[in-house]
Amino acid sequence: MRYIPHTSQNVEEMLKTIGVSSVDKLFENIPRKYRQTDPLDLPKTMSEIELRSHIEKIAQRNEAATFTSFLGAGCYHHFTPSVVNYLASQGGFLTAYTPYQPEISQGTLEVTFEFQTMIARLTGMEVANACMYDGATALAEGCLMAKRLKPQKRTILAPQNIHPEYRAVCKTYLEAQDVKLISTPYDPKTGSVDLKALAEKADSDCLAILIQTPNFFGALENLDPIQKICKNKDVLFIVVVTEPLALALIKSPGKCGADMVVGEAQSFGCPPSFGGPHVGFFATRRTFVRAIPGRIVGETTDNKGQRCYTLTLSTREQHIRREKATSNICTNEAWLATRAAIYLATVGEEGLKKLAKWNHTLANELIARLKHKAKLRFSAPFFNEMVIECKKPVRTLQKELRNQKILAGFALEKEYPDLRNCLLICTTELHTQKQIQTLCELL
Numbered sequence: 001m002r003y004i005p006h007t008s009q010n011v012e013e014m015l016k017t018i019g020v021s022s023v024d025k026l027f028e029n030i031p032r033k034y035r036q037t038d039p040l041d042l043p044k045t046m047s048e049i050e051l052r053s054h055i056e057k058i059a060q061r062n063e064a065a066t067f068t069s070f071l072g073a074g075c076y077h078h079f080t081p082s083v084v085n086y087l088a089s090q091g092g093f094l095t096a097y098t099p100y101q102p103e104i105s106q107g108t109l110e111v112t113f114e115f116q117t118m119i120a121r122l123t124g125m126e127v128a129n130a131c132m133y134d135g136a137t138a139l140a141e142g143c144l145m146a147k148r149l150k151p152q153k154r155t156i157l158a159p160q161n162i163h164p165e166y167r168a169v170c171k172t173y174l175e176a177q178d179v180k181l182i183s184t185p186y187d188p189k190t191g192s193v194d195l196k197a198l199a200e201k202a203d204s205d206c207l208a209i210l211i212q213t214p215n216f217f218g219a220l221e222n223l224d225p226i227q228k229i230c231k232n233k234d235v236l237f238i239v240v241v242t243e244p245l246a247l248a249l250i251k252s253p254g255k256c257g258a259d260m261v262v263g264e265a266q267s268f269g270c271p272p273s274f275g276g277p278h279v280g281f282f283a284t285r286r287t288f289v290r291a292i293p294g295r296i297v298g299e300t301t302d303n304k305g306q307r308c309y310t311l312t313l314s315t316r317e318q319h320i321r322r323e324k325a326t327s328n329i330c331t332n333e334a335w336l337a338t339r340a341a342i343y344l345a346t347v348g349e350e351g352l353k354k355l356a357k358w359n360h361t362l363a364n365e366l367i368a369r370l371k372h373k374a375k376l377r378f379s380a381p382f383f384n385e386m387v388i389e390c391k392k393p394v395r396t397l398q399k400e401l402r403n404q405k406i407l408a409g410f411a412l413e414k415e416y417p418d419l420r421n422c423l424l425i426c427t428t429e430l431h432t433q434k435q436i437q438t439l440c441e442l443l
Contacts, residue, residue, distance in 0.1 A: 066405065068435050072385045072426025073216070073410040074135070074163050074242045075275060076267045079429055081346050084269040088339045108334060109309035112297045115341040122247045123261035124254025125283035129294040131337040132280030135264030136166045139210065139240045140173035141282065141293040141327060142262045146208040146236045147179055148291050148326065153207035154179055157235075159193040161186040161215040163242055164415045170210075179207070188418075191219040191378030191387065199229050208236040213253070214246050217424065218385030219378055223256035236260070243267060244281075246383040248349075248356040260284045269343030270336050279336035289313065293327030355429060359384035362427040362436065369440040377422050385426040387412065387419070390443065394421050401442055408439065 006014075011023070020026050027035065046054060059065070069077055087093070092107055112130045119128040132138040143156055156174070158167050158181050171181050184201055185194045193211060202209060209230055213221040223239065230237040239253035241263035253261045266278040284292055290313070298312030347355065363384045367376055370388060377387040390397055394411045401408040409425035416422075427436065 063405075064407065067402075067407050068405065068431075068439075069407040070409045070425045070427065070431070070439060071407050072218075072243070073424055074165070074264065075272045075278075076243055076245075076426065077272060077428055077430050078245070078267050080269050080271065080343065083346055084339055084342045087342050088269075088335065093335060093338050106309055108338075109297050109311070111338045111341050112334065113299060113309050114345065115337045116297060118341065118344045119265070119281045120283055122244065122252070123241075123258075123281075123283040124252025124256075125258070125261050126254075126286040127289050127292065127296065128281060128283040129292050129296050131265075131333045132262070132282050132294060133333060134276070134278035134280045135240065135242050135262070135266075136163070136169040136280075137173075138262040138264070138280035138282050139166050139238070140170045142238045142240075142260045143170050143174055143179065143181075143208065143210070144177065145260065145284075145288070145291050145293060145326070146238065147174075147177055149236065149288065150207040153205050153235075155182050155203075155206050156180070156208045156210060157182050157184050157198060157201055157206060158210045159184045159186055159198070159212075159215075160416075161191065161193060161217055161219070162210060162212040162240065163216045166212070166240065166242075186215075186217075187380075189378070190380040191215070191217040192221055192380045193226065195225055195229070198226065199233075202229055202233040202235055206233060206235045208238050210238050210240060212240045212242065213250070214241075214243055214383045214385060216242075217378055217380075217387045218382040218426070219380035220246070220250060220383060221380075223251075223253060223258070227257035230259075231257070238262065243383065243385065245352070245356050245359060248352040249360065249383070254283075259288070265337070265340045268340040270339055277333065277336060279333040279340055291326060356383075358429050359427065362429070362431055362433075365433065366425065366427055366436050366440065369437060370443060373440060373443050377419070384428060385424060387422050387424050388443075390421045390423060392421070394423055397423070397443070401439075404438075404442060406439060406442065408443075 015022065115131065116128040120126065132141060146156065156179060158170065160183055167181065174181055182201060184197050186192060187194050192215070198209065209226065211221055211223065211226055213223065215221060227237055236259045237257060238260045239258040241247060241261065244263060244265055245267050261283045263281055264278055265281050270279060282293065289296070295311055296313040297309055300308060300310055302308045344352070360383055363382060363386060367386065374388045374390050377389045394413060398408050398411060409423035412419040412422045412424055
């Protein structure tokens with residue numbers, strides 16, 4: 001972002017415009033004893049060349065930025081085309097905020113409309129909102145929406161193979177809602193949800209079942225039998241997705257009968273950036289549209305018959321009385337949603353499928369190379385992430401690989417004590433065959 005300091009002439013012109021003789025006069029309402037008079041204790045000034053060199057030296061201290069990373073676990077390294085950074089850096093997008101005046105926010109509204117359309121197509125749902133904070137809060141808002149739709153019920157089932165942080169956020173959200181989040185087990189052989197346990201715990205007090213696919217272990221869930229359980233037990237079916245690239249290959253949750261599909265769109269043009277900021281998405285059935293959190297941008301025509309965009313539904317507390325609001329989200333992720341929309345429009349439908357196949361192929365190649373060195377922990381199909389069981393203690397392994405400038409993956413033992421010596425490893429299009437070969441040799 002450009003920084004252009006004010007010249008003395010700029011300052012004089014501004015003071016003249018507001019009718020003040022000096023900067024001191026401008027702040028005369030502040031008692032003198034509270035004003036800073038001594039120079040600030042700052043380093044000496046630098047030229048732009050010196051400053052750039054200084055910043056680069058600081059950046060080089062972050063060694064992990066130069067490592068080969070096989071980390072995933074809800075935050076993914078994908079290639080971002082240059083056009084995404086170029087277009088998203090335009091000033092009109094950088095200042096994107098709540099479009100209170102739609103008539104002068106047409107650019108922002110159109111991008112948001114496109115984002116909604118692409119998310120609805122990917123998820124197989126009828127409507128999608130303008131965006132959410134991130135995947136975890138999107139899932140939590142899904143739980144709150146489910147409670148609004150079924151206020152007489154008080155439990156929600158959340159299998160243990162849903163991202164642990166997502167489950168923690170949901171629990172926090174639901175503590176004040178008289179709703180209990182009940183954990184259900186996963187199948188220790190497949191890594192998928194235990195269908196029998198799910199059916200048994202879906203009693204008359206259950207209002208929703210949460211399912212992640214690909215789940216936290218990278219396993220793809222078979223949604224059809226879960227949808228049957230939901231239908232038979234009269235509970236809402238909520239699907240959460242943390243790696244949305246998988247939606248380009250698998251049958252969409254909407255076609256599998258999901259009532260809501262929520263998740264994280266960080267994979268689409270938003271770098272990991274030390275864990276944030278991210279951009280969540282929220283899609284549902286048209287019949288539930290008035291219960292959806294946040295806002296929906298719609299397309300219409302103006303009084304001249306020209307296409308234009310407007311806030312069709314805004315059920316946030318900033319727009320209507322708080323007691324009628326469906327969400328207390330007080331800002332949005334419009335700029336990150338803009339990046340995701342530019343990314344998806346750039347890559348295109350066929351490009352997204354090719355990219356997804358590329359990710360999946362690399363994951364299969366890694367498993368093939370590891371055949372005699374480590375074993376695949378779960379038997380369920382996977383997309384670009386999988387759990388491997390190592391022969392050495394994982395912490396020792398991670399330390400040794402870090403010395404080789406490789407971040408091997410996410411150690412599962414902390415969150416799942418029964419998965420000792422297990423690593424969650426992710427491959428994306430940013431990994432070369434040589435990097436995969438090196439990892440497997442070192443393992």
